Amino acid sequence: MKDHTPDAPANPWLPVTLRLAGARVLVVGGGEVAARKVRLLLKAAPCIEVVALALNAELTALVEQGLIAKRDAVFDATQVQGCRLVIAATDDREFNRRVAAAADAANVPVNVVDDPAPSSFITPSLVERAPLWVAVSSGGAAPVLVRRLRERIESLLPAGYGHLAAFMERHRPRVKALAVEHRRALWEQFLDGQGAERLLAGDEAAAAVELARLIQGEPARGEVYLVGAGPGDPDLLTFRALRLMQQADVVLFDRLVSPAIMELVRRDAERIFVGKKRNQHTVPQEEINSELVRLAKAGKRVLRLKGGDPFIFGRGGEEIAELSAQGIAFQVVPGITAASGCAAYAGIPLTHRDCAQSCVFVTGHARADGTLNLHWDQLARRGQTVVFYMGVVTLPRVCTELMRHGLPADWPIALVEDGTQPTQRVMIGTLADLPSKVAAAAPSGASLIIVGEVVKLREKLGWFQPTSAT
Ligand SMILES: C[S@@+](CC[C@H](N)C(=O)[O-])C[C@H]1O[C@@H](n2cnc3c(N)ncnc32)[C@H](O)[C@@H]1O
Known part of the structure; x- marks a missing residue:
């Protein structure tokens, strides 16, 4: 049987969410560490008092704006009386511990910043989509791992989830009219369907219409x-x-x-x-x-x-x-788009202060009758980059027309095949010789053509090493 002795729990820290509205929170310390805690507390605690000999600029500004109060310069144990939380955030470890002892004696939960031993609570790492919070904690065991997890959760949760949670809270009374067994299914349908998507796209009115339809028992659209x-x-x-x-x-x-x-x-x-x-x-x-x-x-x-x-x-x-x-x-x-992806992975910036002040995307796809009618005089210009999509077949024609309209035969040009993928190939040449190089290499993947002096920069800026290039 497992040992469940009360003094050896597997994890001594239990995450809880605490109501701070109307409660006093005391922060002891006036430097950057205290300011960091105050920044966090301000999201939930309207009544924060600070005890410190001196306040840094941020805390001073908050006092001036009336968002927090400076209680006293010197700490004494009576100040913790009646507080819901105490934070000891000075840079004096022994002093912080005395603050913790005073809070403990008064049965007020206390956190000593970066010192779990005398703390009766610690703050988890938080992802905020107010009113939604996700808290991650290892009880101080692995803070770097916790930070990693927090970053991953941050990237997974759409920014609009706060609006979604607030919308659901506002509309709860309407859904409460339904039988208990239907409520959960209805919210699931709402979250899986158009309702939540409309809201995340910023259209609250359409989300409300969708919710109304679901409440009426109409099928999801x-x-x-x-x-x-x-x-x-x-x-x-x-x-x-x-x-x-x-x-x-x-x-x-x-x-x-x-x-x-x-x-x-x-x-x-x-x-x-x-x-x-x-x-x-x-x-x-x-x-x-x-x-x-x-x-x-x-x-x-x-x-x-x-x-x-x-x-x-x-x-x-x-x-x-x-x-x-x-x-x-x-x-x-x-x-x-392919132009951005191929250019970045081929090490060819599409614009550059010295050689390309504009960039044009063009289709090189010929019409059914084989014609390719482009504004060649506008494309054959120095100081710009021209990107041809769907241009492999017409490459010889493209090169000929660009030269005919004024670009020199040694003007740089590149073809990027399967850009950004493990099979990426980059062929570099000039208007005069790229068509024959490409004919020899016979690309069969999606290919993009980049024309302009920026192509030369690849020599220095190429960085991507495809894993299966030939
Ligand atoms: C019909 S267009 C579609 C373009 C797409 N919507 C975009 O924004 O990239 C297809 C052409 O895009 C280019 N293309 C798309 N993906 C590519 C890639 N990974 N490497 C090279 N060219 C690509 C090729 O020129 C291909 O012929």
Whole structure:
């Protein structure tokens, strides 16, 4: 049997949340450490008194603003009487311990900063999304681990969760009218569906409408998430993209969405490939549009996952125009576009004070009849970077036109294949020789072309080492 002797508990610290409204809190100390504690306490305690010979600038300002009170210069044991908490935060360890002894004698919980032995409480590491708090504590055993955990939780919790919690608190009375067994299911439906998403997107009125529908017993409505998955490296996803990927019921994805990113989509979500490869339009755009509408109307949370950014050569605008016309809720999550991702991982800044004051994104995709009608005179300019998406096939034409419109034959140009991914390849050359180098290397992955003097900077700034480059 386990030893449960009262003097040897597995963990002597129990996290609790304490009501500080209307209670006095005493802080002894007037320096940076005391100020740090006061900053935290101010989030919950309206009545803070400080005892210190001198206050630092921050505490002085708080006293002047009437947010805290300076009680006395010198500590004495009677000051702890009637307090709900005492914090000893001077830089004198022995003095702090005397403060702790006085608080203990008066049965007032006391914390000695950075000294757990004489403390009767310690403050956990906190993630704040008021009124929501997440507290992490190891009881002083592993503070660095606790900090790591706190950082991870911080990155997982959307910034809007505070609004969400406050909304739920405000609407609790409406939901209380329902039978107990239905309340929890209703809130779960709200959190999993359009209601919570509307609120996180800042539309409180739409969230309230959705809640009202659920209270009436109407089924949850579907929504489309148009999400940019970035250029391939899963580390480049946004927090919001990841959250929506993990709650979708069905995902429609492109060829450009890397397998490593698809790994992060909710395991049991239905997967529909609607990818397009050059000259192979697997699923016509109109069909994708109507499939999105059909699935959302069936009440599904539909993830439309696209490579890069949905609004940059991604036809995202057409897809949501159809959704909007059909009255279907949607949200758009930007992604890192191929130009930014490829440039960063190839060590080629897109702008540079000395050689490129502007940057243009252009499509190099030829029309069905083979023509590529671009404003060549505007593209063939010094002092700018031009990025061609979908330009591998037309690369020889691009180089010829740029030279014909005034750029020199030795003007720098690069092709980045599978940018940001373990298979990334970067080919560097000039307008005169890159087409033959590329023809020899025969890239088969997604490839982006960067034209301009910034390409030369790669020599010094290249940093990414693909793991399986040839
Ligand atoms: C239809 S466009 C989609 C662009 C995407 N919406 C974006 O913002 O990056 C497809 C083109 O993007 C470029 N591309 C996308 N991902 C790439 C990557 N990882 N490496 C190189 N080029 C990429 C290629 O030029 C490809 O032909």
